[in-house]
Amino acid sequence: MYSYKKKIGNLGEELAQSYLIESGYIILEKNFRCKTGEIDIIGKDGNFISFIEVKTRCSDFYGSPGEAVNYVKQYKIYKTAQMYILKKKLHRFNFRFDVVEVILKYESYDFSIRLIKDAFQV
Template identity: 40%
Template structure:
């Protein structure tokens, strides 16, 4: 049985593989600063995309998107602004995506990608 942390890491790994197959260029994984963390940062179609990945074993407590509540969105936005400022992407378009993964085993998982999931 996977720990919660291992499940999260596995979901992020599956998300990266999916994003690369969709033509995203991954520039950062698990970007940390004093304000918080963003799971994946990538470029696609002239957009800098900040991606939150939520991985669950089942739907007992709702979809993964429920966990990306208003507070979490604001936190991600703060970290994204920090990253944009630090990296000099001030003139770059950006958006926030959420990837939800329902994982049973390596041959049984579902991944859903919600582009432009929120704005702040």
């Protein structure tokens, strides 16, 4: 089961990255990890550094993928973003937290993507 979920997640991140690049983002880093957590994608969108959580599902039966980014997950992303900002010395930039929802349509090998800019604030 784990490898299936990992493959779905990796595919979602690849699709999200392509979508973000097409939307004008500059990808700075993928899968940034530190002791506080992980951020899927870090990108630059205009004057903003965006910390992006990608959520991939095979259906929306249990709700939208973005609903899985609850307060606990948001706080982990926030703390990890603080570490990234300190490490890269990016204090002069504006920051925001985005969510990309990817829904894979199993039978048709199709997908849909929804970008939610400024999805949450902590």
